[in-house]
Amino acid sequence: AQSVTQPDIHITVSEGASLELRCNYSYGATPYLFWYVQSPGQGLQLLLKYFSGDTLVQGIKGFEAEFKRSQSSFNLRKPSVHWSDAAEYFCAVGALRGWGKFQFGAGTQVVVTP
Amino acid sequence: DAMVIQNPRYQVTQFGKPVTLSCSQTLNHNVMYWYQQKSSQAPKLLFHYYDKDFNNEADTPDNFQSRRPNTSFCFLDIRSPGLGDAAMYLCATSTRTQQETQYFGPGTRLLVL
Numbered sequence: 022a023q024s025v026t027q028p029d030i031h032i033t034v035s036e037g038a039s040l041e042l043r044c045n046y047s048y049g050a051t052p053y054l055f056w057y058v059q060s061p062g063q064g065l066q067l068l069l070k071y072f073s074g075d076t077l078v079q080g081i082k083g084f085e086a087e088f089k090r091s092q093s094s095f096n097l098r099k100p101s102v103h104w105s106d107a108a109e110y111f112c113a114v115g116a117l118r119g120w121g122k123f124q125f126g127a128g129t130q131v132v133v134t135p
Numbered sequence: 136d137a138m139v140i141q142n143p144r145y146q147v148t149q150f151g152k153p154v155t156l157s158c159s160q161t162l163n164h165n166v167m168y169w170y171q172q173k174s175s176q177a178p179k180l181l182f183h184y185y186d187k188d189f190n191n192e193a194d195t196p197d198n199f200q201s202r203r204p205n206t207s208f209c210f211l212d213i214r215s216p217g218l219g220d221a222a223m224y225l226c227a228t229s230t231r232t233q234q235e236t237q238y239f240g241p242g243t244r245l246l247v248l
Contacts, residue, residue: 030175053235064139064225064239065178111177121166121234125177 023048023114027126034102035134042097042129044112053115054095055123056086060108068110071095082106107133138162139240141226147246148216156211156243158226166234167209169201170225172242178225184209185231213245221247 024047034040046052053072057065069080076088086097095112109130113123139160148154158167165186170178182191184203198220200212213220223244227237 055235062241064141064227064241065237066239067236070235115235121168121183121229121237122180123235125179127175127177 023052023116023124025112025114025124025126027110027112027129029129030127031130031132033132033134036104037101040097040099040102040106040131042110042112042131044095044097044126045093046095046112046114047093048114048116050116052095054086054088055113055115056080056084056095056097057111057113057125058082058108059111059128065111068097102131102133104133104135107131139226139228139238141224141240141243143243144241145244145246147248148213149248150218151215154213154216154245156213156224156226156245158209158211158240159207160226160228160238160240161207162228162238163206164228164238165206165231166229167203168227168229168237169209169211170227172223172225174222181211216245216247218247221245 026045028043055070056068059065068084069078071078071088078086084099109128111128112126115123142157168183169181172178181195198214202210223242225242226240229237
């Protein structure tokens, strides 16, 4: 069975500083990996996804993520955070490309300080 | 703008009193999903529709039902809400060929008294 672990429940970062959110997955076959963001009072929005190919994936809002098979990780990064990046971030793993069923991680809450 | 709309944003109901949450979409997507998200937890898929074909997750309680009268609308019915059903309920849509890219509504927060 697939599973996703986000080790950091809560991260505080200063505006303008870099951000890295960790995601580790467990899945026997080729994983399909996603990062979603949930702003306060909003639904989830897809930031980026990885299916195959280049292991560094670019997403919206200046985010990128790197797939590392040897470490079973798919960490999300942003070089310089903005106050509007304060939100909850969910990593998810899917079993099949094009399939809508994911295993979500528990989420990481990001707080941005001035 | 094409979007996913959920009404109401906040719903208060009493223990055991049936409640219906609604979702509408202007994206004309074939697939609609309902998720339950409890406080500080990941969203959990309850069920989804491929057009009118209903697909229930194995661990979704029988207390939860859904209706999709047409492409645009989907309803979540909770027949006898318990205190444990208090949560955020998220509706999402996708095309059939790109189900990994889901468009979420803002959610309905349900409080059970």
